[in-house]
Amino acid sequence: MRLRNKPWAQEKIDQNSQYIISTPENYKGRWNEAFEKVQPLHIEVGTGKGRFITEMAKANPEINYIGIEVYKSVIIVALDRLIEAKLPNLKLLNVNAVDLHKYFAKNDVSRVYLNFSDPWPKTRHEKRRLTYKDFLKLYEDIMVDRGEIHFKTDNQGLFEYSLMSFSEYGLLLKYLSLDLHKSGFEGNIMTEYEEKFSERGNRIYRCEVQYQK
Ligand code: SAM
Numbered sequence: 001m002r003l004r005n006k007p008w009a010q011e012k013i014d015q016n017s018q019y020i021i022s023t024p025e026n027y028k029g030r031w032n033e034a035f036e037k038v039q040p041l042h043i044e045v046g047t048g049k050g051r052f053i054t055e056m057a058k059a060n061p062e063i064n065y066i067g068i069e070v071y072k073s074v075i076i077v078a079l080d081r082l083i084e085a086k087l088p089n090l091k092l093l094n095v096n097a098v099d100l101h102k103y104f105a106k107n108d109v110s111r112v113y114l115n116f117s118d119p120w121p122k123t124r125h126e127k128r129r130l131t132y133k134d135f136l137k138l139y140e141d142i143m144v145d146r147g148e149i150h151f152k153t154d155n156q157g158l159f160e161y162s163l164m165s166f167s168e169y170g171l172l173l174k175y176l177s178l179d180l181h182k183s184g185f186e187g188n189i190m191t192e193y194e195e196k197f198s199e200r201g202n203r204i205y206r207c208e209v210q211y212q213k
């Protein structure tokens with residue numbers, strides 16, 4: 001997702017550093033200091049316009065959340081939601097997930113959400129998929145033992161690839177739905193992409209996997 005370039009986006013980000021952390025490397029290993037309460041931290045990688053993470057933060061005040069999005073033109077939409085909602089348990093980071101280890105230390109994070117990640121269908125782009133083994137290693141390196149990844153997508157190819165990647169990495173499958181909206185799963189919070197694609201009749205796939213150490 002890449003919206004039209006907005007030159008004023010950086011200015012807006014700089015003016016709202018209480019919501020979009022401008023020096024995330026300073027919080028590495030001590031993210032609790034960025035929040036009002038000491039409680040578990042869940043992150044969403046590729047948060048887009050931020051509906052999911054904002055609604056999750058509203059619904060679960062006992063969890064701290066961080067939404068991570070690489071494009072400024074996109075994250076400022078999430079920023080507007082957060083300014084409006086004024087949630088003490090949600091922050092945003094405008095960084096690329098390949099650099100997660102620069103900003104988070106082992107045990108900082110207890111869950112990673114991946115929602116409608118870019119599929120990168122060409123084999124030569126496999127390394128860019130957020131469920132590629134190198135990313136699974138990155139998440140493991142910043143998570144608590146037995147941390148979890150919760151993943152959903154409408155893209156069957158990416159889902160099948162990701163299940164294989166999780167399995168080859170040794171992750172334990174804890175939940176699987178091949179049709180989330182007809183599965184009776186309670187408490188689902190729709191993302192922007194989820195709403196768009198399910199309105200077109202696409203099935204939504206979802207799984208939860210857990211590291212074994
Ligand atoms: N999760 C949102 C949803 O479900 O509506 C957005 C889905 S959109 C297809 C994927 C988002 O992930 C895009 O906004 C993209 O910029 C972001 N993204 C992709 N790769 C990323 C990376 N390496 N680091 C941070 N964000 C990334």
